[in-house]
Amino acid sequence: xxxxxxxxxxxxxxxxxxxxxxxxxxxxxxxxxxxxxxxxxxxxxxxxxxxxxxxxxxxxxxxxxxxxxxxxxxxxxxxxxxxxxxxxxxxxxxxxxxxxxxxxxxxxxxxxxxxxxxxxxxxxxxxxxxxxxxxxxxxxxxxxxxxxxxxxxxxxxxxxxxxxxxxxxxxxxxxxxxxxxxxxxxxxxxxxxxxxxxxxxxxxxxxxxxxxxxxxxxxxxxxxxxxxxxxxxx
Numbered sequence: 001x002x003x004x005x006x007x008x009x010x011x012x013x014x015x016x017x018x019x020x021x022x023x024x025x026x027x028x029x030x031x032x033x034x035x036x037x038x039x040x041x042x043x044x045x046x047x048x049x050x051x052x053x054x055x056x057x058x059x060x061x062x063x064x065x066x067x068x069x070x071x072x073x074x075x076x077x078x079x080x081x082x083x084x085x086x087x088x089x090x091x092x093x094x095x096x097x098x099x100x101x102x103x104x105x106x107x108x109x110x111x112x113x114x115x116x117x118x119x120x121x122x123x124x125x126x127x128x129x130x131x132x133x134x135x136x137x138x139x140x141x142x143x144x145x146x147x148x149x150x151x152x153x154x155x156x157x158x159x160x161x162x163x164x165x166x167x168x169x170x171x172x173x174x175x176x177x178x179x180x181x182x183x184x185x186x187x188x189x190x191x192x193x194x195x196x197x198x199x200x201x202x203x204x205x206x207x208x209x210x211x212x213x214x215x216x217x218x219x220x221x222x223x224x225x226x227x228x229x230x231x232x233x234x
Contacts, residue, residue, distance in 0.1 A: 025050040025075075031058035040065050044072050053078040057101070064089040067097075070120075081105065082128065093120045098144075100124065104131040129153065147171050 027043065029035050035056050043054070044067055052075050056062055063086045067073060070093045080101040081087055087105045100119065102108065108117055117138050119127070124142040129135070130151045137158035138150075145163050148171040150156060156174045 023050065024048045026053045026055075027051065028053075028055040029059065030055060033059070033061050035059035036061045037064045044068075047072045047074070049075060051076055053080075055080040056084065057082045058084065060085050062087055063107075066091045068093040070095050091118050095122060097121045098123055099126045101128040102132065103128045106132065106134055108132045109134050109136050142166075148173060150174055 025048070040056065040062060043051075051073050054073075054076065055078075056065075057080050062081070062084050065081060065087070066089070067076075067079075068091055073094070074096055076094060076096050078099045079092070079097060081090070082101045082103045082105065084105050086107055087102075088107045088109070090102065090108065092100065098121075100121070102117070117135070119139070120141045122141065122143045124140075125144050125146075127140070127142075127145060127148060129138070130149055130153075132150075132153050134155060135150075135153040136155050137160075138156065139160040140148075141162040142165075143163075144165060146165050146167050148161070148163075148166060151172050153174060157176060159173065159176050
């Protein structure tokens with residue numbers, strides 16, 4: 001019998017990114033490990049002029065999406081990044097986007113020097129961001145959005161909302177602690193302060209001269225002359 005061939009280790013299937021086409025009007029690749037940061041960046045770089053909708057929901061290898069500058073993807077209206085467990089960074093600057101879904105993205109955390117979520121979309125009308133349990137802060141600019149639901153974002157401590165049409169009563173926003181207002185110190189008039197400083201400086205100078213005189217007298221061994229009045233001695 002011929003010897004059996006040795007069984008080698010099975011190679012993991014190579015993940016190939018979807019093809020890019022500048023004529024797309026919709027991109028829908030869901031629950032796909034092939035969608036990575038480089039693919040999303042290439043879509044933004046190509047900026048298909050007819051692209052209106054992008055759906056990357058459930059893509060666990062997607063960690064970052066940057067749509068900037070505002071001229072990128074000029075026709076884009078809908079962006080779905082929901083249920084992407086590895087999504088950590090979202091920066092959207094768009095004059096056309098109207099709907100964004102970031103719900104159930106557990107890795108989204110905060111804004112600041114470690115910027116995580118920033119949306120500058122003047123025409124944004126709908127933002128789904130429920131179920132982001134690690135979200136700590138959010139920065140949002142929109143002229144059209146009227147309602148905002150942050151249900152499940154219990155760790156939020158900072159909200160920067162430039163949304164003139166937002167109805168706070170109809171929205172579901174967490175109770176963000178308000179930092180204490182600094183008390184303005186009360187200072188005396190500047191003239192009083194100057195007089196007090198001058199008096200203290202003069203007193204300190206007089207004490208210094210007296211110490212210097214006493215030290216010089218003690219080192220010479222001489223005592224100061226005593227002058228007596230001649231009145232009554234004649």
